[in-house]
Structures are given as structure tokens and as C-alpha cells.
Amino acid sequence: MAANARSIILHQYDISPFSEKVRVAFGIKGLEWFACDEPVIMPKPELVALTGGYRKIPVMQIGADIYCDTQIILRELERRFPSPTLFPGADKGLGWGFAMWADRVFFQAAVAIIFGGGTPIADDAFIKDREKLTGRPFDIEGMKAAAPMMAEQFRAQLDWLEGQLADGRTFLLGTEPGLADASAFYNLAFVRWASPGGVKLIEAFPGVLAWEKRVAGLGHGTRKEVSREEALDIAKAATSTEEAKADPGEPNGLKPGDSVTIMADDYGRDPIPGELVSSSAQHVAIRRSDPRVGEVVVHFPRAGFLILKS
Known part of the structure; x- marks a missing residue:
């Protein structure tokens, strides 16, 4: 079966340690996913077209929703596929x-x-x-x-x-x-x-x-392959499922429609500009467009990332 807008696509490479974290999570949850192999070093034109400049690996794509950093990837996997959980017990x-x-x-x-x-x-x-x-x-x-x-x-x-x-x-x-x-x-x-x-x-x-x-021994779930060009085509044909939502507890007054720039707080601080779609204590999502992929929504975690109002 070919990848489509509902497929989990992991932009990764096999010796990426952070990709291995996600692959183990696929094994825990028994998920089918598509590996989209990216270069180890720049340039990464297809990845940048999806993310707006974020270049670290891995990145997860589901249709026109793009998830940057393993923290937000695993949060989204848990939301979409809650069982088996990544959080057994009460911890x-x-x-x-x-x-x-x-x-x-x-x-x-x-x-x-x-x-x-x-x-x-x-x-x-x-x-x-x-x-x-x-x-x-x-x-x-x-x-x-x-x-x-x-x-x-x-x-x-x-x-x-x-x-x-x-x-x-x-x-x-x-x-x-x-x-x-x-x-x-x-x-x-x-x-x-x-x-x-x-x-x-x-x-x-x-x-x-x-x-x-x-x-x-948990394995990596069921792995299939998809090319970078196919992944971009899927994003272009899809529409994000993220809905606009304001966070009533937002400490800096950010709200949907605001122009913001997001960057990591440790390394790979490439600034990613976009329009705020939704935010919470643990996530932020921005809308951006690119000639190759059209309009996409890019998701980031809050812990470890900086959000600046433009």
C-alpha cells in the first residue's frame, strides 16, 4: 500500500539516534509507518520545504501536518494512538x-x-x-x-x-x-x-x-518506504487537521492569527516564521506556505523552544 494523507511518514536516516527513539515507540505501539530517508547533512531541500527551515532529524509528517522534534512527535503519536500507551502506570x-x-x-x-x-x-x-x-x-x-x-x-x-x-x-x-x-x-x-x-x-x-x-526485541513496528518527492506531493494534496485554538493560560498573550517565529533553545536555532494556529502548555502550531508543498501546519513542543511574536 502506498503512503497517503493518513500515513505516518518519518523523515529520518537509519543512524539517527533520535529517529531510533521514535522507531522504538512505533514498536511499542505496533504501528505501520513510512521511512522517508533524508540526507545526514545539509542541503535538505525537501525537508526545509516542509518545515520552513527546521533541519534536525527526525520530522514526522501526517498529511499536511508536520511535527518537529521527538517530543512533539511522541506526544502526537500518543494522542492519535493511545493504546498501547507510552506512559504505563501512573508516571x-x-x-x-x-x-x-x-x-x-x-x-x-x-x-x-x-x-x-x-x-x-x-x-x-x-x-x-x-x-x-x-x-x-x-x-x-x-x-x-x-x-x-x-x-x-x-x-x-x-x-x-x-x-x-x-x-x-x-x-x-x-x-x-x-x-x-x-x-x-x-x-x-x-x-x-x-x-x-x-x-x-x-x-x-x-x-x-x-x-x-x-x-x-520490541522492534520498530511495520516499516515501509516512501520517497522525498512522494512525501512532498502528499503534503501538497492534503489539508491540515489542526483547528485554531487559543490557550487561556498563554503567559505571553499569543493568540491564533499572530505572526510568530519559533526556534530551538539549544542548537539548530533556525528561525521558523508563521501564523499561530494553536498553542498550549506543551505545543505550538503555526501555518506557513511553500511553493512546493502549499499550505502546511508545523508543530513544535514548548519545552526546549522559543516563541517570539513578530
Whole structure:
């Protein structure tokens, strides 16, 4: 079956660690989805046509609705496909907090030991691309110097996972897998793809190893493929399902129809302008148009993003 306006399309590439987080969520939920492979480095003309300038991976597309950042992707998957949930038990807030730790603290420790260990991923083109993405030097020599210390940090966080699993639980928050598992797991997957030294650290923790195998066994749902051109055609033919909605608790007075600019607060701060459609404590959606895809609505999380009234 070909992809259509109701299909989940994940703009990704296979060695993208954050894409792995979403792929594990597909496995937990047993979803069918379409992989739309994007380049690892710029230029990414098809992705930029959809997002208005956001270039980080992954991006999820459902028709003319475009979801940037794993936080909003997983929020939307949970809304559309609530069972099986990504938040088993009564720890929904803890799951989101766990994910933020994994995305920032745990991930940065993984990055340092991967690139400090001389991974072949880091060729000249990759380094130049990441320098533009972060707005600062991608200091391989500095990472090499820091790698022994960052190995200590990575090991310390692996030990936290080991402690969480010490009572024999199946997954990090209990008997069922969820967001916490997908978030921690992708960092281990990234290290396994690119850092033999990091793998040795992982394999020193038997509880983590057993849990890692259980998460890997969840799979990635049912994967199909779609080309970038096909994905753009789907967006152009579709209409967003997002309805205009004001947030009565909006702290800065934003309302539908306002011209705003959105950007990440850490790296990849490409400003994305558009017209506000809806907002809440956890999301913001803007309408924008592009000659290739027509009118689309682009969705972002609130945590980790800045919204400026134009």
C-alpha cells in the first residue's frame, strides 16, 4: 500500500539516534509507518520545504501536518494512538522528565565518547555541517581530550539505569515499556553504532544488557518506504487537521492569527516564521506556505523552544 494523507511518514536516516527513539515507540505501539530517508547533512531541500527551515532529524509528517522534534512527535503519536500507551502506570510526568534527561545529559555524554573516540562518522563534511548547526566549533580534538572524563559520566548514568533495574523489573518504569525505555535505549544504540569503547562500558552492566535486549526485541513496528518527492506531493494534496485554538493560560498573550517565529533553545536555532494556529502548555502550531508543498501546519513542543511574536 502506498503512503497517503493518513500515513505516518518519518523523515529520518537509519543512524539517527533520535529517529531510533521514535522507531522504538512505533514498536511499542505496533504501528505501520513510512521511512522517508533524508540526507545526514545539509542541503535538505525537501525537508526545509516542509518545515520552513527546521533541519534536525527526525520530522514526522501526517498529511499536511508536520511535527518537529521527538517530543512533539511522541506526544502526537500518543494522542492519535493511545493504546498501547507510552506512559504505563501512573508516571506520565516522570516519563517526560526521563526523556529530557536522556535527550540532553545522557546524549551529550554519549556524543563526547563517540566523537572523542575517532568515529568514521566525523568526516570533514559532517564536521562543517555540525558547526553550522550548533553555531560553534565542532571540536574533535577537544572531545578526544575529554573522552576519558566523559566515559566516567556515561558510566555513571549507566549505573543509574542498572540501579533502576536492580529489583528485576522488566522495563524502566515497570512491567510495560514506554517513553523512558525508548529514550534511554537510543543512546545505547547510538554508542553501539559508532563507539567500540562505549560498548565496553555498556557491557559491564548485566541488568542494562538484559533490558537492552528486551527493548530491541520490541522492534520498530511495520516499516515501509516512501520517497522525498512522494512525501512532498502528499503534503501538497492534503489539508491540515489542526483547528485554531487559543490557550487561556498563554503567559505571553499569543493568540491564533499572530505572526510568530519559533526556534530551538539549544542548537539548530533556525528561525521558523508563521501564523499561530494553536498553542498550549506543551505545543505550538503555526501555518506557513511553500511553493512546493502549499499550505502546511508545523508543530513544535514548548519545552526546549522559543516563541517570539513578530
